[in-house]
Amino acid sequence: MTSMVDSEIDGDATVGVAAEVLGLTVRTLHHWDEIGLASPSRRTPAGYRLYTWDDLERLGRVVAYREAGLTLDAIRDVLDDATTEIGSTLREQRARLAERIHDLQQLDERLERMTDAHERGILMSDDEQREAFGEDWDPQQSRAARFVWGGSKQWAQFAEHSASRSQSQWRALSEAMSTLQRDLADAVRRSVKPGSQEADDLAERHRELFSNFFPLTRQMQVCLARMFEADPGFASYYNGIGDGLSTWFRQSIDESARHHGIDPDTATWE
Known part of the structure; x- marks a missing residue:
């Protein structure tokens, strides 16, 4: 100078x-x-x-x-x-700078996780996914889902939840879903009538659990249940849990929607 x-x-x-x-x-x-x-x-x-x-x-x-x-x-x-004391002032400035660097590093890590979640869905390795969801789980499912749903608001919401979800939280959610599926299979075996209080409670449990992925309205749940019944892959999966479960579950969700003033025949994805 x-x-x-x-x-x-x-x-x-x-x-x-x-x-x-x-x-x-x-x-x-x-x-x-x-x-x-x-x-x-x-x-x-x-x-x-x-x-x-x-x-x-x-x-x-x-x-x-x-x-x-x-x-x-x-x-x-x-x-x-x-x-x-100039040295003291500069040391204080360095301390503030170190805090800012730490905050920026954390922000960068959050942005990285958010980016990865939008691109990959579930932020766990293949082995971690099998550990959380069971040995039968196919880690390609979440990657494949991106190609189907990647441009939707629901995929963005799924990614936002995924970015902040730990492996233990995924495991707890998986266990809750498995418990629900066992209860659904048991209801089918006992011939629980769609539209009954028990069937309605199961439908509501499903909606609340599924909302951990993205907010699921009752109208959207109706559309989802129809896909579970009509799509050969989903139907095979649910019928493998309980004989006739895909149809029983669709009927139960339809009746639950009616109890909340929704006509399932005109329900839309909203």
């Missing part, structure tokens, strides 16, 4: 020259003058500001401390208060 000023300025400097040499704007120098942080000591007969060598030296120190991240008030204390 000193050698640069020596080589480029001979005598007092106007605001424009000082700004160019220091890499600042004229507006910045005017502001620092207005707040009394770094003011020119002289003026031309016409009233224009002139910075002396000492003025430029102070400006250089302001620039140096500003680049180190100090606030203008802190810089003023460093330059004007003889009792200020």
Whole structure:
């Protein structure tokens, strides 16, 4: 800084020259003058500001401390208060910077998880998924789902939940779903009537559990149950849990919807 000023300025400097040499704007120098942080000591007969060598030296120190991240008030204390311990001030600035770096690293990690969740669905390795969901689980399912649902609001909501969900939370959710499926199979075996209180309770448990993936309205649940019955893959899965479960479950969800004033024949994905 000193050698640069020596080589480029001979005598007092106007605001424009000082700004160019220091890499600042004229507006910045005017502001620092207005707040009394770094003011020119002289003026031309016409009233224009002139910075002396000492003025430029102070400006250089302001620039140096500003680049180190100090606030203008802190810089003023460093330059004007003889009792200020500069080393202590800089150490405090480093401590604040370390906190900011830590916060930014955490933010970066959250953004990375959110990005991965939108692209992969479940943020666990194949082995971790099998451990959480059982050995029969196919880790390709969540990846395949992205190609089907990736452009939907529900996939975005699923990813948002997934990004903050731990392996233990996934395991607990999987266990709750398995328990529900066993209860559904038991209800089918006992010929529980769709529309009964027990069937309604099971339908509501399913809706609440499924809402851990994305908010599931009753109308959406009706559409989902129809897919469970009509799609050969889903029908085979549910009928494997309990004979005739895909149809019984669809009927039970239809009746539950009717009890809440929804006509299942006109239900839409909303």
